[in-house]
Amino acid sequence: MTKIIGVTGGIASGKSTVVAEIRKAGYEVIDADSVVHELQAKGGKLYQALIFAFGTGILNAAGELDRPKLSQLIFSSPENREKSAKLQNKIIRQELATRRDQLAQSQEIFFMDIPLLIELDYVDWFDQIWLVAVDKETQIKRLMARNAYSKAEAELRIAAQMPLEEKKKQATLVLDNNGTLTELVEQVSQALTDLTAQK
Template sequence: MTKIIGITGGIASGKSTVVEEIRQAGYQVVDADAVVHGLQAKGGQLYQALLDWLGPEILTADGQLDRPKLSQLIFSSPEHQARSAQLQNDIIRQALAKERDRLAQSEDIFFMDIPLLVELDYLDWFDAIWLVYVDEDKQVQRLMERNGYNQAQAQQRIVAQMPLLEKKKYATLVLDNNGSLEDLQKQVRQALKNL
């Protein structure tokens, strides 16, 4: 019986660090963001859907999606966020299900990193859910440093997501990333040992 563990968190919570640690331990991880990037690549299913909706102004000179511009457009209004979600979520879910089923053929334990795992109701896909948790002020600070956002831009992206505090009630395991990198890595190694 394959065990599937979902990893979730928020923007700039430290999910990438956790995923890297899990991969280094030899486990397979399906990265929802990477799957989405593939679908949004030129000629991909989402690429065409977004182009039909928002028009050619979302493209770079070489015909790829202009991610910063796309992000700005989507986050510019609740209506755009809702439309984007409606447009993309079914296509993404199908692609993730395909990856899940493929890995279930060969792996005893594998992970799926899905940022919107709770919001988009992927809960029943998993035997356990690991939440990468960080306090909101630290999240804002990290997002500003990482992406060069000002405080308002960082907060706009964070409030667009479910608060991490709220996600805690769905988590089987909370990885607290308010400390050092070494702290977080230790927690992940311990959690993997406990599998």
């Protein structure tokens, strides 16, 4: 029986580092963000659906999606936001399900990295959910450093996400990333050891 592990965490929580360590250990990881980028590429399923929904005004001169323009349009009204979410989530879910089922045929254990795993109700897809957790102050500092946000912008982005305490209720394992990189890597290594021992 294949084991599928979901990996999630808030913005600037260190999830990419955790995923990199999992890959280094030889496991396959389906990255939801990469899948979305593929689907939004010229000619992709999302690309076509978004043009159908919002018109060709969301394209740049090369005929590719103009992400800042699209983002502005989506966040300009609750109607647009809802329309976009419904449309995109359905197509993304179908694609992720297809890739999950394909990998399940060849892998005993694999991972799926989905930033909004809990919010978009993917919980029942997984045997375990690993949550990368970081306290709010650390998150704000990292987000400001990484994206050159002001403190207010960073706080706004974090406030838009589901609170960490809510996410913890759904997690099988919480990886605490308030310490050093070495400490985080050790936690991931231990978690992978435990996982293979449970087979």
